Amino acid sequence: MAKQIYTKYEMARYLRKEALPTALCPGCGGGTVLNAFANAIDQLKIDPRDLVVVSGIGCSAWIASPYFLADTLHTTHGRAIAFATGVKVGLPDKKVVVISGDGDLAGIGGNHLIHAARRNIDITVILVNNFIYGMTGGQVAPTTPFGAITTTTPYRNIEHPLKIAETVASAGASYVARWTTFHVYQLIESIKKALNVKGFSLVEVISQCPVQFGRRNRMKTPAEMLRWFSKNSIPISKAKNMSPEELEGKIVIGEFVNKEKPEFTEELNKLIDEVAQYYSLGGEDAD
Amino acid sequence: MRYPFPVGAADFIQGDEAIARAAILAGCRFYAGYPITPASEIFEAMSLYMPLVDGVSIQMEDEIGSIAAVIGASWAGAKAMTATSGPGFSLMMENLGYAVMTETPLVLVNVQRSGPSTGQPTLAAQGDVMQAIWGTHGDHSLIVLTPATVQEAFDMTIRAFNLAEKYRTPVILLTDAEVGHMRERVYAPNPDELELVYRKLPVNEEEAKYPFGDVHGDLVPPMPIFGKGYRTYVTGLTHDERGRPKTVEAEVHEKLIKRIVAKIENNKKDIVDYETYELDDAEIVLISFGIVARSAMRAVKELRKEGIKAGLLKLNVVWPFDFELIEKIAENAERMYVAEMNLGQLYHLVKEGANGKAEVGLISRIGGEVHTPGEIVERIKNDLR
CATH class of the missing domain: 3.40.50.920 (Rossmann fold)
Structure with missing residues (x-):
């Protein structure tokens, strides 16, 4: 039966079939993200051979590897963006995409996220934010809502969540957007834009983890979580006229940044050319 | 190719400087680093020289990121290096293990200072010998070279790249603040006097399917680097010959780790000096x-x-x-x-x-x-x- 599904599912050609079915729990938002990413690649007609996908550790890291059929680098916890930096500098003509989770990229790896945005290196980051450390059993994350119940905040979370999209926007990225797994078509469009933007791009995807987050926070089923995303999402245009109190507990969705700005690998290569010319070293006719 | 420093000639330079020059002569074209005493001079020299040889030297946000970028660049096909000292070396341990596990060629220079912790930043020590060998977790083997003079720092840097490429492994150049900061006469050979080694690449699609398989019977798999259309899968998880994660199969783990260790230990006669x-x-x-x-x-x-x-x-x-x-x-x-x-x-x-x-x-x-x-x-x- 499984085989039938894969032949009918058009995006299956972008997946490592031998790795399927996925290890994701039923109802996980990871599949939606994988589907949206594959659709974006398909619509842009990007040859997966021109793509390097890098991930860290955690459930969301598995969206990229093993499932996506491209050169994939499944790295250490939190460090995907730093690995991707080396890949991008080495292969500036390839699309380099990082897909990983909130704990991985904004928790343990938060420093790399901020500095890659500041550098404005042409890497697309799809950050799957499910508010929780899912793979390790539902521990509190830097994105967990205030007051939420997790296995390491069994009474309630007394910390405040990091606003990832806003942080990366102020760090200097060229493109920043946030959607949820409820907003699939907008998500695909944003991933496409992010892939085409020259510079650092982040698409934060609020995603459901009914198993580790939802069921401990009065949202047992995936549908309940998606309903919560739908109800609580505020378009950024509307959010601009709302007070912080009104925005408490809301999910601001839309495009935060979309601007042209000098990109790191381009600047790097420009510098190399300038310097080489000035000192007349290197080049074809240099001995 | 012209070099921004004397070749086929002697010069009077610091150990750190010699390491940078030798790396460039060995074909290193990617360097990522983070400032730290007494290794910063390597980074500074790399920053000065790299753009002149069509190479790249970038500063990362920390040493974890430095070695991560070096591994990424190595998979992108570059000969790559980073350098650090005690505190940074400690931070690099996890990704050093990743390089061992994914059989990524790279050179990691540790200009040792006195520790533990911040210790004596400007003074030499040899306190990281066991850490260089065993610092990353899990069973493994790698290569550790120890220069005593500035000339040796130069020569062993070239050798470090050759060994890294030959055995598809991280190589540590374990030097110290004395050698790093000392100035001595160093002869830099002409590039055509040098014997340089480059990693084996797959010769066809079939070989590329086994990025972690002993396809040549020499324990060192050809490396299907990124961007060539191989769609290679690289993971730090225990993986089979094709690179697919196999995290609960004892025999897959045993086979992989024993090969990674054997490719170093069985070639002791070639490596030991x-x-x-x-x-x-x-x-x-x-x-x-x-x-x-x-x-x-x-x-x-x-x-x-x-x-x-x-x-x-x-x-x-x-x-x-x-x-x-x-x-x-x-x-x-x-x-x-x-x-x-x-x-x-x-x-x-x-x-x-x-x-x-x-x-x-x-x-x-x-x-x-x-x-x-x-x-x-x-x-x-x-x-x-």
Whole structure:
């Protein structure tokens, strides 16, 4: 039966079939993200051979590897963006995409996220934010809502969540957007834009983890979580006229940044050319 | 290709500078680093030279990111290097293990300073020997080279790249603040005098399917680098020959790790390098490496003058470790001494190698100052009294 599904599912050609079915729990938002990413690649007609996908550790890291059929680098916890930096500098003509989770990229790896945005290196980051450390059993994350119940905040979370999209926007990225797994078509469009933007791009995807987050926070089923995303999402245009109190507990969705700005690998290569010319070293006719 | 420094000629430069120049001559075109004493001069030299040879030197946000970027660049096909010292070396340990597990060629320079923690940032030590060999978690093997002079720092940097590429492994150049900051005469060969090694690439699609398979029977798989259309899957998880994660299969793990270890250990004869001085008839054998070996050499000369039959074994590679060589030397020696700038690290390897055939003593010095030859001579004469 499984085989039938894969032949009918058009995006299956972008997946490592031998790795399927996925290890994701039923109802996980990871599949939606994988589907949206594959659709974006398909619509842009990007040859997966021109793509390097890098991930860290955690459930969301598995969206990229093993499932996506491209050169994939499944790295250490939190460090995907730093690995991707080396890949991008080495292969500036390839699309380099990082897909990983909130704990991985904004928790343990938060420093790399901020500095890659500041550098404005042409890497697309799809950050799957499910508010929780899912793979390790539902521990509190830097994105967990205030007051939420997790296995390491069994009474309630007394910390405040990091606003990832806003942080990366102020760090200097060229493109920043946030959607949820409820907003699939907008998500695909944003991933496409992010892939085409020259510079650092982040698409934060609020995603459901009914198993580790939802069921401990009065949202047992995936549908309940998606309903919560739908109800609580505020378009950024509307959010601009709302007070912080009104925005408490809301999910601001839309495009935060979309601007042209000098990109790191381009600047790097420009510098190399300038310097080489000035000192007349290197080049074809240099001995 | 022209180089932004003299080649086919001698120059009077620091060890750190020599490492940077040698790396460029070895074909290194990607460097990522983070400032740290006493390794920063390598980074500064790389920043100055790299754009002139169509290479890249970038500063990362920390040492974890530096080695991560180096691994990424290596998979993008570049010969890549980073350099650091104690605190940064500690931060790099996890990704060093990732490089071992994913068989990523890279050179990691540790210009040792005195630790633990921030310790004595500007002063030399040899306290990271065991960390270089065993610092990353899990069973593994890698290569650790130990230069004693600025010329050796230069030559061993080139060798480090060659070994990394040949065996698809991280190689550590374990030097120290003395060698790193000392200025000496260094001969940089002409590029055409150099024998450079490049990693094996897959010759066809079929070979590329096995990025972690012993397809040539030499334990070193060809490396299907990124961007060539192979769609290689690389993971730090235990993986099969095709790179697919197999995290609960004991036999897959055993096969992978035993091959990764064997590709180093079975090639010990090719990798291990040492020098001897007055060893043939030596009753007292000094064993040393790095900067201390130079004091030890002088000590042997002094001891010989006083009629004591002393000899020196200077190790240029501390891992893989030639235990058999130590045992052979121990058989003909009355007493062996390990002189090192720590409280006893190589000492334990030598003791295991000596296998009880000779008594092994430790001549230890910490605090940032190298042993004087006189100290070594005095200690040995005292013991003989």
